[in-house]
Amino acid sequence: xxxxxxxxxxxxxxxxxxxxxxxxxxxxxxxxxxxxxxxxxxxxxxxxxxxxxxxxxxxxxxxxxxxxxxxxxxxxxxxxxxxxxxxxxxxxxxxxxxxxxxxxxxxxxxx
Amino acid sequence: xxxxxxxxxxxxxxxxxxxxxxxxxxxxxxxxxxxxxxxxxxxxxxxxxxxxxxxxxxxxxxxxxxxxxxxxxxxxxxxxxxxxxxxxxxxxxxxxxxxxxxxxxxxxxxxx
Numbered sequence: 001x002x003x004x005x006x007x008x009x010x011x012x013x014x015x016x017x018x019x020x021x022x023x024x025x026x027x028x029x030x031x032x033x034x035x036x037x038x039x040x041x042x043x044x045x046x047x048x049x050x051x052x053x054x055x056x057x058x059x060x061x062x063x064x065x066x067x068x069x070x071x072x073x074x075x076x077x078x079x080x081x082x083x084x085x086x087x088x089x090x091x092x093x094x095x096x097x098x099x100x101x102x103x104x105x106x107x108x109x110x111x
Numbered sequence: 112x113x114x115x116x117x118x119x120x121x122x123x124x125x126x127x128x129x130x131x132x133x134x135x136x137x138x139x140x141x142x143x144x145x146x147x148x149x150x151x152x153x154x155x156x157x158x159x160x161x162x163x164x165x166x167x168x169x170x171x172x173x174x175x176x177x178x179x180x181x182x183x184x185x186x187x188x189x190x191x192x193x194x195x196x197x198x199x200x201x202x203x204x205x206x207x208x209x210x211x212x213x214x215x216x217x218x219x220x221x222x223x
């Protein structure tokens with residue numbers, strides 16, 4: 001069966017520091033992968049999605065970036081974090097039409 | 112453009128009483144609609160989905176939702192709430208098969 005992993009589970013970083021969040025999927029090949037951010041009291045905002053290695057689409061302008069170095073690995077990065085980057089970051093992969101399966105999430109606090 | 116509006120940010124019920132979480136959608140054509148649930152500090156789990164088959168959709172854990180085109184609604188219901196149902200619920204529309212648009216969520220509290 002397919003599983004999706006995210007790490008770290010929680011992270012506290014100072015403003016201006018770099019960021020790297022990792023997502024890996026097991027049990028499927030060539031999945032569509034997604035990064036979402038969930039701010040407190042708000043719904044999920046799609047940040048990036050990828051249909052294959054090296055193929056990244058950005059949904060909103062921001063100081064974050066994403067990369068897909070391997071088929072089942074999706075990385076979210078930043079060179080310099082802002083306070084507004086705090087939130088709950090979720091990785092997901094596409095299952096059936098319109099259906100996505102989510103990882104456990106990473107809670108990022110920027111101080 | 113497609114969107115969903117969740118009409119209540121918080122809903123509180125007593126254990127054993129019915130649950131109703133309301134969602135209205137906006138779409139220029141027949142949409143695919145979903146309900147997802149998120150327990151505290153966890154990822155999201157698909158509860159149920161509507162993809163233009165039966166208008167009454169049954170999901171996991173006793174939840175169901177009815178697609179009403181005339182009312183542009185897709186409300187989530189459960190006959191009898193359980194303590195374990197306390198979570199945040201998201202109504203979602205899919206304009207394309209690859210993207211999901213989320214509502215702002217409804218937090219369900221269940222009191223003993």
